[in-house]
Amino acid sequence: MKKKVLYECIECGYQSPISYGKCPQCDNWGSMVEAAATAGDAGKGGLSPQAKPVTLKEIENLEIERHITGLDEFDRVLGGGIVPDSVVLIGGEPGVGKSTLLLEVSGILAFKSKKVLYYSGEESAIQIKLRANRLGIDSEDILLLTMGTLEDVRSSVEDKKPDFLIIDSIQTINSKSGPSISGSISSMRYATSEIIEMAKTNHVTVFIIGHITKEGQIAGPKTLEHMVDAVLYFQGEIKTDLRILRAEKNRFGSIDEIGIFQMTHKGLTSISDPSLLFLQHRQTPESGISIFPTLSGLRSILIEIQALVTESPFVGNPRRITVGFDPYRMSMLISIIEKKLKLPFYKSDVFLNITGGMTIRETAGDLSIISALISSYKNIVVPKDLIIIGEVGLTGEVRPVTFIESRIKEAVRQGFARFILPAAQSELKTIDNVTLIPVENLYNFYNKIKS
Ligand SMILES: Nc1ncnc2c1ncn2[C@@H]1O[C@H](COP(=O)(O)OP(=O)(O)O)[C@@H](O)[C@H]1O
Ligand SMILES: [Mg+2]
Numbered sequence: 359m360k361k362k363v364l365y366e367c368i369e370c371g372y373q374s375p376i377s378y379g380k381c382p383q384c385d386n387w388g389s390m391v392e393a394a395a396t397a398g399d400a401g402k403g404g405l406s407p408q409a410k411p412v413t414l415k416e417i418e419n420l421e422i423e424r425h426i427t428g429l430d431e432f433d434r435v436l437g438g439g440i441v442p443d444s445v446v447l448i449g450g451e452p453g454v455g456k457s458t459l460l461l462e463v464s465g466i467l468a469f470k471s472k473k474v475l476y477y478s479g480e481e482s483a484i485q486i487k488l489r490a491n492r493l494g495i496d497s498e499d500i501l502l503l504t505m506g507t508l509e510d511v512r513s514s515v516e517d518k519k520p521d522f523l524i525i526d527s528i529q530t531i532n533s534k535s536g537p538s539i540s541g542s543i544s545s546m547r548y549a550t551s552e553i554i555e556m557a558k559t560n561h562v563t564v565f566i567i568g569h570i571t572k573e574g575q576i577a578g579p580k581t582l583e584h585m586v587d588a589v590l591y592f593q594g595e596i597k598t599d600l601r602i603l604r605a606e607k608n609r610f611g612s613i614d615e616i617g618i619f620q621m622t623h624k625g626l627t628s629i630s631d632p633s634l635l636f637l638q639h640r641q642t643p644e645s646g647i648s649i650f651p652t653l654s655g656l657r658s659i660l661i662e663i664q665a666l667v668t669e670s671p672f673v674g675n676p677r678r679i680t681v682g683f684d685p686y687r688m689s690m691l692i693s694i695i696e697k698k699l700k701l702p703f704y705k706s707d708v709f710l711n712i713t714g715g716m717t718i719r720e721t722a723g724d725l726s727i728i729s730a731l732i733s734s735y736k737n738i739v740v741p742k743d744l745i746i747i748g749e750v751g752l753t754g755e756v757r758p759v760t761f762i763e764s765r766i767k768e769a770v771r772q773g774f775a776r777f778i779l780p781a782a783q784s785e786l787k788t789i790d791n792v793t794l795i796p797v798e799n800l801y802n803f804y805n806k807i808k809s
Contacts, residue, residue: 363375363392364392364393365377365378365390365391365392365393366390366391366392366393366539366542366543366544367381367383367384367386367389367390367543368389368390368391368539368541368542368543369381369384369386369389370383370384370386370389370543371543371544371581372384372390373393373544374390377390377392378390391539391542392539393537393539393542393544422441422442422610423442424436424438424439424440424441424442425439425440425442425467425470425472425563426438426439427439427440427463427466427467428466429462429463429466429626429628430617430628430630431603431617431618431619431628431629431630432459432463432603432617432628434615434617434655435590435603435604435605435611435615435616435617436588436590436605436608436610436611437605437608437610437611437612437615438611440563441563441587441610442561442563443557443558443561443562443563444557444563444564444587444588444609444610445553445554445557445563445564445566445585445586445587445588446564446565446566446586446587446588446589446590447528447565447566447568447579447582447583447586447588447589447590448460448565448566448567448568448590448591448592449567449568449569449570449579449589449590449591449592450567450569450570450591450592450593451569451570451571451593452569452571454592454593454594454601455592455594455601455619455621455626456526456527456567456592457478457480457481457486457489457526457567458489458493458621458625458626459592459603459619459626460476460524460526460565460567461476461486461489461490461493461495461625462493462495462625462626463565464476464495464500464522464524465490465493465494465495465497465500467499467521467522468495468497468498468499468500469497471499472499472521472522473499473501473518473519473520473521473522474499474500474501474520474521474522474523474524475501475503475511475514475515475518475520475522475523475524475562476500476501476502476503476524476526477503477504477506477511477523477524477525477526477531478502478503478504478505478526478530479504479505479506479526479527479529479530479531479532480526480527480530481504481526482504482505483502483504486502486504492623492624492625493624493625494624494625501514501518501520507531507532507533507534508531508532508533508534508536508549508552508553509533509534509535511523511525511531511553511556512552512556515556515560515562516560519560519562520562521562521563522562522563522564522565523553523556523557523562523563523564523565524564524565524567525549525553525564525565525566525567526567527566527567527568527569528546528549528550528566528567528568528578528579528582529541529546529568529569529578531549532545532549533545533548533549533552536548536549536552541578543578543581546568546578546579546581546582547581547582547585550566550582550585550586551585553566554585554586566582566586568582570591583606583607586607587608587609587610588605588607588608588609588610588611589605589606589607589608590603590604590605590606591603591604591606593715594621594715595715599620599621599622600618600619600620600621600635600714600715601618601619601620601621601626602616602617602618602619602715602716603616603617603618603619604616604617612655614653614654614655614656615654615655615656616654616655618632618635620635632659633658633659633660633768633771633772634772635714636659636660636661636662636713636714636716637649637660637662637772638662638713643739643740643741643742644739645733645734645736645737645738645739645740646664646665646666646667646730646733646734647662647663647664647665647730647733647739647740648662648663648665648726648727648729648730648733648740648746649661649662649663649726649740649745649769649774650662650663650718650723650726650727650745650746650747651745651747651765651766651768651769652716652718652720652722652723652765653720653722653760653761653764653765657764657768658761658764658765658767658768658769659716659768660768660769660772661712661713661714661716661718662712662713662714663710663711663712663713663718663723663726663727663730664710664711664712664713664730665708665709665710665711665727665730665731665733665734666707666708666709666711666734667703667706667707667708667709667731667734667735668706668707669705669706669707670705670706670707671707672707673705676703676704676705676706676707676708677707677708677709678692678707678708679707679708679709679710680709680710680711681710681711681712682710682711682712682715682716682717682718683710683712683717683718683723683727684719687721687724688708688710688727690752691724691727691728691731691750692708692731694728694750694752694754694800695728695731695732695800697754698754698799698800698801699732699800699801699804701732701735701736703731703735706735708731710727710730710731720759720760721749721750721757721759722747722748722749722759722760722765724748724749724750725746725747725748725749725750725756725778725797725803726745726746726747726748728750728800728803729746729778729803729807732804732807736808738807738808740807741776743773743774743775743776744774744776744777744778745766745769745774745776745777745778746777746778746779746803747759747762747765747766747777747778747779747780748778748779748780748797748803749780750800753799754799754800754801755798755799755800756780756781756797756798756799756800756802756803757780757782758780758782758783759780759783762779762780762783762786763786763787763788763789766779766786766789766792767788767789770789770792775792775793776792776793776794776795777792777793777794777795778795778796778797778803778806778807779794779795779796779797780796780797781796781797781798783796784796
């Protein structure tokens, strides 16, 4: 194959035969470096002349037998366990706990007599041993390979025939034959495609760790997303012990589920009752706070919405800042409040925060967000036992939401007894002994909470 010289941006992966001082795609200076490209790479493997179509009916049904690790939150995010021979990418910031999570999973798999090959290009065998000691893992079924090349990994896979392969991390694995710049997009892509091929031919299930940094160097692992079967992101404030695992893509399950863990000295533990964690059981309720049962995959989790509405020093251009919620949707909700309730929010800065690093991506939280905003603005407290649920339309109408009974059940379990909900959903089939307060529109709602 013909080799030609290409230049590649190490920030965004832009390729060009010309080396620019400033990358034309991401505007970074000095980020273009020489990358050896192999012409005709895309056609690798080619078309097989034997390939023939078959009807769907002809294909035998195969039940996938997943490996259940027993680390519940991890299994949940994968869609109910690990699918054999799949390739999963796990991204996250340095220090969030990716190596800890995968060493813990390795320990569990080894305990179940599976053979695991753990490649680390980041830490020495001694460092990994120390972590393993801390996590209480000691097994003959975990093989460590440190600071090697892709070729070393391949020969170990062929020689030792592991059931699982962990690559920690894709940024630190180099190949003797692939692109030479360590950590560059093209070398990560090359390594990933080689590892995927290794997984399929050797029947090994692979987890690939990819670092992403706050500074936006997300491009690296992002460009691998389409190549792998599932992409999980591990998130959390490093200073706190809460960690959330989310699926960004999953060929074998829903991407709605999240896994919630606590980082402890002994490693990550699954949190099976997350509502308890997100709720601050305050002695005296505060204004600006509303509790909302959000839907995450199949379960409902109670989260705290906090709003702060203050007089704005920026006349005509007040601040609108959100953490964990779409700022455009918040602006829309504020405009509805102004129009329908005649509350002049345009003079106020508005901050909205969903606590615990959670996000609300569903419209069912609209009315609860509005109540937090009004609560802060008017300095009135949302009662401790009250939950507010409902989508709000542009005309101020309160619209029905999905899975209302499962949301209410979770809130009842946590001690809430009164519910403001869309009038269209005021009849619940499976829940008794709760006070339901149906509302049709925002005006209706405001009159109920004002008094
Ligand atoms: N001795 C220790 N005791 C408790 N926690 C530790 C200890 N050492 C490391 N940690 C925790 O592990 C985290 C590092 O996790 P690690 O799996 O190495 O992250 P990553 O692989 O994502 O960079 C640290 O941020 C810290 O919370
Ligand atoms: Mg690590």
